[in-house]
Amino acid sequence: MACANKSLAHVVKFDGSNLPLWRLGLDVALEEHDMQSVTDGTLLCPPEIRQVTEQVPSVEGGPVTPTYGPIINTDAIREWKIKDCTARRILLTTIELKLQNTLVGCETAFQIWTRLNSQHNKCAANNMYIIQRSFLNYEYQTGHSAMDHITAIETIAEQLKNMGEPQTRLQICTKIIYTLPPHLHGFIAVWEALPEEEQTIALLTAKILNEESKNAIFEPQEYDHGYRASSNRGYRGEYGSGRGGFSGPGKHHDGPPAAKKPRYNGPLCDHCHPKGFVATHPFAECRKHAQSLK
Incomplete structure (x- = not known):
């Protein structure tokens, strides 16, 4: 019946705002160790039962004084206390330390359970409109x-x-x-x-x-x-078709085509312009002029 901490690893710790998620894992742990009835108050500590014997009065007609013997249901009480201790261990292990301070004075698992529920219900009543708005929005x-x-x-x-x-x-x-x-x-x-x-x-x-x-x-x-x-854009087959016939294997082009060189809009070339050519370069870079000087 002992409850090891590793058996509670699946239980999310209760921090005051995650009651449904905490209850999901807690119910499994309590059912595994048969502690649900002790926690929810279904099974309370059995009252002490003693054997009673009536003492014969010393004077005829006098009062009869009962004599109480030892407790005869100690085994049942001890078994309940062991269950309650295990249930309290499960509860406290799965509750954040900041909330355990509010449970000081609780002597049974049922008292801990009752106080947690009352605190949660009070906070829930204040937050009901906020949560309803969260659902709608x-x-x-x-x-x-x-x-x-x-x-x-x-x-x-x-x-x-x-x-x-x-x-x-x-x-x-x-x-x-x-x-x-x-x-x-x-x-x-x-x-x-x-x-x-x-x-x-x-x-x-x-x-x-x-x-x-x-x-x-x-x-x-x-x-x-x-x-x-x-990626196949620009592919012309296995061989190219350049001017003049066969020109060898074609080139594969991946991605967009290369950007064109911007058109020259500067001063017209003095060598080309008078001859009627469209000048696309400055005079200092004129190749035809350079060839004529050789």
Whole structure:
């Protein structure tokens, strides 16, 4: 019945704001060690039972004084105390130190459980409007997967349920569907055509994950085809076709064509311009003039 710390590694520590997530792991730990009834107050410490013997009065007609013997249910009391101690160990191990200060004076696991619930319910009542607003205004978060998105909405809905404001199945499904990014909208028409009794959150989750998987399969192929089409631009075959006939293997061009040299807009060349040629260079760089001087 001993509870090792390594058996509680899956339980997220309660910090005052994550009750549903904490309860998820805590319930497993309490059930594993058969401590749920001790924690929730279903099984209380049994009262002491003593054997009673009546003492014969010394005077006839006098009062009868009962005599109490030893406790006869010590084994049951001891077994309950061991369970309660283990339950308190589980609770305290999974609660942040800053919250343990508020539990000073609690002598049983049931007292710890009751105080935590009363504190949480008081805070929840103050935060109910804030959490309700979070549910209504929640949008798809950048970097989230479809499962992350669904879990976030279900967590807020669970918080509202614990506050006494449960959301209907239709509200939760609608919130999940119409906050998805556009590339996950492919299943919506099929979903809306289903009978209402078949529109469960579990089926919705399966369809969204299936849509996400199909996108992951097809999107890389489309990108690969586009890349290959652009990378083959400028390829003229195995051999080039230059002026005058065969000119050897052609060149492969990856990426966009090279940028053209900007047109010369400076002063006209004194050597070329009078002869009617279009001057595309300054006089100092005129090759024809340099050839005529040789």
